Amino acid sequence: MSSDAAAASRGSWASSLFQGLQKMGRSLQLPIAVLPAAGILNRLGQPDVFGAKGLGWNAVAKVFAAAGGALLDSGLGLPLLFCVGVAIGMAKKADGSTALAAVTGFLVYFSVLHAFPSGCTTGQTYTQAGLWSGVCVDSKATVTQAAYQNPGVFGGIVMGFLSAWLWQRFHRVKLVDWLGFFNGRRLVPIIMAFVGLVFAVLCLFVWQPIGAALTSFSEWLSALGSWGAGIFGVANRALLVVGLHQFLNTFVWFQFGSFTKPDGTVVHGDINRFLAGDPDAGQFTTGFFPIMMFALPAAALAIAHCARPHRRKEIAGMMLSVGLTSFVTGVTEPIEYSFLFVAPLLYAIHAVLTGVSMALSWALGVHDSFSFSAGLIDYVINWGLATKPWLIIPLGLGFAAVYYAVFRFAITVFDLQTPGREPDEVGDAMERENVK
Template sequence: MITSKKREGLGSKVFITQLKKFTGGIMPTLSKLSKAFLLPIALLPIAGVFLGVGAAISNAAANQSFLWYVGTLFNKMGDVAFGNLPILFCISVALAYTKDSGIAAITGVVGFLVMNGAQSALIHPALDSNGAAILGSDGRPAFALLWYGVINSGLITNNVGIQSLNTGVFAGIFVGAIAAWSYNKFHKTQLPQAISFFSGTKLVPIIAFFSVLPLSFIIMFIWPLLGAGLAALGVASGNLPMGVSSFVFEIIERSLVPFGLHHVFYAPLWWTSAGADIQATVNAASLEKFAGVVFSNGRDLETLKSTINDYISGGKTIGLGDQTAMTWVLGNLNIINFTDLQKLGLNLGQYQAGKYGFMMFGLPAAGVAMWLNVPKENRKNVMGIYLSAGFTCFLTGITEPIEYTFLFLAPWMFYGIHMPLAAISFFFAGFMGTHITMTVSGGFIDYIVFGVIGFASGAMSVMSAFGILIVSVAMGPVYFFAFYFAVKKGNVMVPGRDGSADAQLATKADFKESKGLNLDGSKIAKADNNEEARMVKARKLIEFIGGEENIIDVDACASRLRLTVVNPDLVNKEGIMSLGGSTGTLVRGKNVQIVYGGEQEAIKPRMIQIIDEQRAAKKVV
């Protein structure tokens, strides 16, 4: 007879089993979404350089002079990338979920155009019974949309030349998902003979053409309210004590790094009005409160409001979100600058600038601290590993070689030391008003482009541009002593110390790879001149992941090979590490992430090729 306690125990086990199944399925999906975001992000570094340098040149040159044209050319080349992020996200999401299908990318573009076209048909200027323009709460001519009657001009923008709702990157992400679904579902469909011309891939954009219509109407139903709510959130964050929003942001963002989901979290804050809305912030400011306050170019608040709203009324768009708003300011310093916005309570850079503090000096100092915990007789052997990882972090902001060393060996160091210190770096960067944007990393290269050049262009004050150096220099010794004593007192077996087999194995692979050797002492064959060695490694990886029958999907992001598997228990982490080149393997449900830092781009296509060949061979047999 089953007692009530046993029944409760069985119920708990069933619940836990179902929860594991759900999380095991959702992780690969979110992982792919995170990877999709990296595609447009990869374009932003060069676009940011052109935007910042172009603004600096054009602002310093005489109007319509040769240098002015050169600067304006650079500026607009960079601005067009940031101004069209929604459609770039649409395409990248479509690619990420369809194994880089070009058909899906074209379908995403079609869907994006149709969705915005449907909205444009139902958006028109709001007029009263006498045909006069109705003004919105921002004091500008408003628009009418369906039953809403009147919505502010800030909710309307030009998406690739189509007047539609300003949804930031959100709508593009959903359209990309619809494009991917259309491709995966219908690209092999065979229609009846009479209409067979439209079979297969030709059917995909047709399906998406109609599928985005419900999405377009859903957006029109909810966005006037949701968009206004996000804008209010972006404005309200400016009323918090400076640094608080930055601190909370980094606690959450850093905690998601081990799962590769931090891109999903910061996307709304970087690229939608939840992170910043310049027009809403300016129009929300009280004329009485700011009476007598002088803004850039000697303007008062009323003149500044008029300048911003006239810009938008001319069909132009101001970037929404912490990052896109900052890049827009860099390209339009004749309209507004960071000091103006800080006076109004918008602390641009609050979700970005703090990274410089621990990227440039904090984590490299942690690497030095770990190295000094290595016995003196072993330090010379592993010095190259620590120095290269620390310099890479300082220069480019790529943290994984250092972060994953202590994350895998002692997770408490990541969550108990690194995450709080990173949040403190964000707090002080926000508190000091260091309005510095970045591409995706926050290393020294980004600092030169956006900090030094940004200061030279007149975009920011001395404290805004160079205050982050104070934070960075201060975080260096804090990280050093925290990690030095944590490793020492916690007896953490960082690479180079005598310790467990796992720690020694990973360290040995990293060290020998830095010397150009495999674990067996043979030279690592370069992909350029030894295709066979790459194929052998890909085959061994498939074997250690449980064979081709255990692999559902193979993908890669900026630094990791990402796989979805049937049974995670079949994954042989020790075997994977023994192949060399990897700094760690993370298994979360059915999602497997192998950290490489570059080699994953060479491994991914070879694994896909081998898996396809193995499956084809089984069909023949």
């Protein structure tokens, strides 16, 4: 093989890998879209809302808390959501059989892991209290909750990916005539049952050192304090450019760190810990609020003000729409993509300033988080769980002023072709396309 052919082969392989990672990132958005419902239900179940410190409707609070907790459970609920979401998102022309195969494999994998408790110490006896739970009892009849290997969201993602891959390979397979009932799509769940078993056995042997490494990394990143928050903020915005930010988000928000709730349940991930009442959570989410609620809408305002006079009204309407979307819901991509490709340096400045916001918010002792994104809705819903949430407003106004000044200066001085500043022929063509 010539050097040119080898280089082309390597380029093709790298391109396929990159496209696969992007597809995986998009697949992760499907289970993440469920989290707003989980966050709202969980919040309504808190003591200061329907509970003893709020309306006093304890039974109602228990209903909401149980409903939200089922989706946010880092042992079963979240991993299962990610498993099904990735399976559907990764398989080409996926249908219900893809999800069925994913659930089949996941339940086998989950049950095998829970057949081998890892939390009982010497002198304690394990007693199974249910299909997926048990207790450790010592000679003095002291009962403690048993622990199990818990790959969490990571395990769900792996099972979902395996399900999609196997479905793609075997959903059209035809067996011998006397096994014809199990042809094609019906075969994949059967295969996934055995795959789930093998993966669970593998996790029993290898997950402990992997989990310990992830725990050490999360502790190191958390120990960096403001610097750790800032590094995450810059990396998050930088990876958004290539659509890989959900990889980073998933592990930091739903896997890293742990918090034990009063009932003994252990939750993982910065978002889950915050929603469960961990006062130390929010390191990797708080600083997004000033950027998404204030700074990026200010950037949209600067873009509108810098548009050419005859297009200013049109661009102002568009920027008002995307600015309100960012402020209310925390969805920022419409604004960011409006300047990402025409002004990469401006986007780099935005990424750095996001890191500064993350670091500064944490340094000032502000702790806040979200179930969907850092917009007004989550800000209001989680006010009672947050620490110093009022500081987000002056911080946001400060960053809004910085963003407006930086964007307006850069756009006018360097003549950046942000929306409304394109050459007339380009603008006319875009307008004709919109009319169609």
